[in-house]
Amino acid sequence: MTAAPARHIRARGGLHGALHRSKAFRGYALLSPALVVLFVGVVVPFLILLMMSFWTRQGFDFDTTMTTLNYARAVDEPIFGTFLLRSFWVSGIATVATVLLCYPMAYYVAFHVHRNKMLWIILITLPFWTSYLLRVFAWRVILGYEGVINASLLSMGFIEKPLAFLLYSQTAVIITLAHAWAAFAILPLYVSLEKIDRSLLEAAADLGDGPVRRFLRVTLPLSLPGVIAATFLIFIPTTGDYITPALLGGPDGAMIGNLIQLQFGAVNNWPMGAALSIILTLWIAAIALVFVFLTRRAERVVA
Template structure:
């Protein structure tokens, strides 16, 4: 460093350069922000933007044997629009993950509410306990549901032993409801945590003020607690809806023919069917539909929030 008898001019310029960079960082908050973001930005650019770019480009190609015809064409999109199977699978996927999202949020809200308002000591322990099932692998939990819902599974054998049913209920496994139940359980933690955070943030004196101004418990919940926790509900819904729509593991294991989703088809395009451009086109369509639904959901939620308050 400058204490040693190194060449003076170099040292001086080096010093000036760092101080100039330092000054820039000092002055501009944006520069500081980008510096902090840069590792993430790099990964996002390389790991997300580039693959999506490839996907978009590939969706305009066509599969010829084991190679690609790289002339740009919208044939894949036309086929997706024309063949009813694609639209039907997409609609079913959106419907099923919509159901799963609703079930998860409705079942998780009371848990988040309980921890936020009625647990006063060891909140952290409760949060850890709630996330405890999620420490096991996703695949294991899906298999566990297979055991619970199966033909000779926990529910069926219990009901039969109690004499409530003669034969096993067949609709439990390999159906849409099986997929919805499993997804709702598998994603519960992702719903509880954001909703807990937004409920926890609500100033308790707001609730007292609402009571003081004449609201009973239900009116107070609808007019204060729910609107103020809506950001948490929205982020929970999106956190679940977006990844579950494209899920293919759960429908593969539990869905049966009725419970297959668009994710299964996309997986097949890249696998057995070996039509990557078609798979790419389907992925893009899926992304766009999820994006459109997420945006309209946020707009509706905002509108509702204004109306109920």
């Protein structure tokens, strides 16, 4: 008679008790939907990709004996290195251009707008409410042979023939990437600029710093976290970008993303595509680490 209720209580104590007693367990339980999505959507595909990159193609099927042949090819054949370098070059320039162009905007909103700041932020991100693809297509209209730029230059008499290099070139890809990812630079820059303690600026002015020195010695170093975040947010996704070079790049503007797509498409070599994806991931990770290391050093020097 007495044993049954006792067992009942102990059973309740097991799961329920753990849920209430252990903070960590409760945290993971709350996180579980996100963790499941992360595991199924990121970890598992990545493992499949890693596995596949060591296979080889055999007709329409895969030869599943493990080999590093794909990686050897990626090192030996110049096409892969060239595309990788070109991708880093294009997306590096696009990143620098985006951050340089967005910094003044974020600065203005953070320091010189005092009312309706939210409205300003919304207005700045307004173009990004349309899809990425539409924005890329819009740039085709702007840069095209009969596009906005060529038409206005023609009508003002600056040129006699439309400028052909505007579209289907690396320039076109860089311009489009710099615009298409601007929102991802403005927001982190704004947040880090907004956080800066205004009394520090006053102190700098009181101690005799002019506007330029004040910016270089106070504002810029304190906003560096935002600059770093923006750089990462843009550089990482644009390196592997596929659709912009596909639509605007022309024969010489293709990037590593297009090469990877080809492996999964026309060339039909999925293991090679998987190997290239892994290589790209590793390269980006390495570049990111170096960048973090350099900025840490720089911060220490500034401080």
